[in-house]
Amino acid sequence: MYKIAFFDSKEYDINSFNSNTTEEFELKFFETKLTVDTAILAQGYDVVCVFVNDAINKDVIDMLVAQGVKLLALRCAGYNNVDLEYANGKLPVVRVPAYSPYAVAEHAMALLLTSIRRIHKAYIRTKDFNFSLNELTGFDLHGKTVGVVGTGKIGRIFINICRGFGMNVLAYDKFPAKDSDIKYVTLDEIWEKSDIISLHCPLTDETYHVINEESVEKMKKGVVILNTSRGALIDSKVLLDGIKKRKIGAACLDVYEEESNVFFNNFSGHIIEDDVLARLISFPNVIVTSHQAFLTREALANIATTTLGNVKQFFTENKCDNEVVYKPNN
Template sequence: MEILAFGVQADEKPLIERAFHGHHEVRCVEVFLNADTAPIAHGYEIVSTSVNADLGPRVLQTLAVGGTQLIAQRSTGFNNIDLDVAERLGLTIARVSSYSPYSVAEFAWTLAMAVNRRIVRASTRTRDFDFRLDGLMGRDLHGRTVGVLGTGKIGECFARIAHGFGMRLLGWDIAENPACLDLGMTYVPKERLLAEADLVSLHVPLMEQTRHLIDADALAGMKDDAILVNSSRGGLIDTAALVTELRAGRFTGVGLDVYEAEAGLFFLDKSLEPIEDDTLARLVTFPNVLVTSHQAYYTRDAVGQIIDTTVGNVLDYLAGRRSDNVLVPRV
């Protein structure tokens, strides 16, 4: 059987082909799954998709009509999938329920340190042989307060690194993580966390209850010189409200690996095209903002685990087995 994998990056292709070798053939395409590209999947029983795939009603209908029965998404998040429609169409949906939490936690800290110590500005200057220190002053994080919104596996890893820096730990989640409590974390209401934290990092899934978790009111409640990092999902932050605060001169730095309207932009080369997204265009002009293209998970370790789990999901489906990775079971 040949499997069709959408949205495969150049670095991923040999890993995917190697993982499926000896099991099934796999056709890797760079294009992302959306309404325009869905017809490519005609005749493929199994399709694998990337995190930014459009799996709304129209795309799911096209896949079902074309004979697709299993969609194996290579990500943990599944806010891009209309699960109710998939179930109604008889499609099986599987995801990667977990992978290396260190990849995302370490990258979140990379963003935090980069904006705190003005690394991008410093690198740009030195390339022009400008070695002045004006505007590059950061601050020690030791002894300051970090607020971790979401203390699951990734949030816990982030907190462990913060503990290593010697920071005071505040947490917010629907349930307390014993490992974080052992680190000395104090769980507090979100409003208190935002008011006291010098660094705020987001590690919660995107769902209806968490969309715009950081809205205008939340931003207004943060310290003027705080650092805000989001390596989870773009929809957690009201970006328009964030731009308003940045225009007012607030925040030491903002590090974003995700953006709420990233679909159709991230993972693609748009360098020769006009950017029609005015909010993103404005966001990247701020000198204290660093935006990266959803790469926090992108380590050989994490991607390897994601691919291995995806192969396992395919083999389980073909063998009639069901695992915790299945979001919509086989009928």
Template sequence: MKVAVFSAKKYDQEAFSQWADTNLKFVYFESRLNLESVKLAQGCHAICAFVNDDLSAPVLTQLSAIGIEMIALRCAGFNNVDLTAAKELSIRVARVPAYSPEAVAEHTLAMMLTLNRKLHKAYNRVRDDNFSLEGLLGFNMHGKTVGLIGTGRIGLATARIIKGFGCKLLCYDVQEQPELAGHYTSLSQLYEQSDILSLHCPLTPQTHHMINANSLAQMKDGVMLINTSRGALIDTKAVINSLKSRKIGYLGLDVYEQEADIFFENLSEQMIDDDVFKRLLTFPNVLITGHQAFFTKEAMQQISQITSDNLVSYASGQLNGNELTH
């Protein structure tokens, strides 16, 4: 089966080369999938897509027209897929529901510690022979209250690490984990009591812009906010206003609502036209990474293996539980 892999980087090719089934032939395209690039999948039976590929109804219609019957997402999130249209077009969609949740959890903690202890600033100072401690004062994580919104596999992995720091843990999720019994509370109480708040929930119509002017107003002054989940969970303009008013004391983002035109590319020689994103970069208490929380050797191995397994299952007419449509 011939598979067109969109948004493919060198590291994707290296990962898939380790797990490629002899019945799968991957064709790699660096282009993101959209209405203009659909034609690259001509002659393929399936495509492999990533988080910022366009899988809206118009694109799916074009994919169906050229004979694409299967979409293998090499990610857990699927908010970029019009599942209703996919079902109507009889296009199968499968995802990677979980891959090394510890990778994202550890990156979450790395962002917390970097912002708190200002490690990024200290690194640059020392390289300039500046050993002053002025402006580098942090706080003990031990004893602080950390609120987690979303306690799926990544949230649960984050909770385990947080407990090891001696933090007080508060959680919110519509589906509670037995392991975290006693830590769940209401969303309003979590907002009010958390010194650090970290997002680990999927993007749905209900969670879109859940961090907004209203929810921010309920939080402690100087709160630390971390998002390694999906960019659109946050109303970025509201967050900027809260940074300006000092309501938010620290902001760590591995995702951004309009990241599709920015992340995963080297834009160092270009002008970025996104004024909102550029405004975020002006704040000294904001740390942004380019959607790299998942990016470990172990996670890449699991992503490529499960994605390949999903394609092989489809080719053999089997279901393996990772399907979103069938």
């Protein structure tokens, strides 16, 4: 039997894993995130399963290894929250490389449409029986230029959605998709020519704060920025300043660089101490969702089956097709 301890577990995690498990797995769900203080809970488990905001640093890795944990299973695609260099040779890491790229790409478009057509504002108005159309004027997507940064599975699906709206697509990727009809340009051209910019790239040393003061300065006045990837791709203070100066026309964010202590929790009765996030949310041209782009029935089922499959393959074959192998440039 494979004993797995889940951290940062929510109701939808518990339901999806319990619905897709078999008798060979013993699952234990902890609501708390994995930290140095909570790693002791992994005592007696073969596998620790974590999500995007669990911090797997050197101290946590040492504690897990000392307690006999043999595998770290990420139930997500990104692994920027894991110290892979330190884990190398000590604690194998596996992930879910693709659970539902459609879910994330569709959410990005949903955010964009909601923002530019003021759907969120219209919804609130009509709930109060206010049917005025004042200040609800949007703009057509047809004919607009969208710059897509990152053309992996999610990025390419988002490009197809944009083409369906009759948009002109420019793209940037360090490793362009082969044999595609995607028009690749430099990052500077993305900044300078795009009416809308959507981020679909992983967080690495190279992409950290890829949207910064210098890049915003090159952008069109009124540009709309979408981020459904990782929060730290955007310098949040620069984003805030760009919106205040009317340089950035709107922002649609499903991620935020300091989200780990906020997202996935209910703070409706509390004061948010993150002044930047609180100010962003207060702007009428900013939409924030709490890292929910992945949250569809299909994606949750794929996450569960792939994660459990990763665990089984690792222990039966002493390898896993979805293992994250450390490389110096990771």
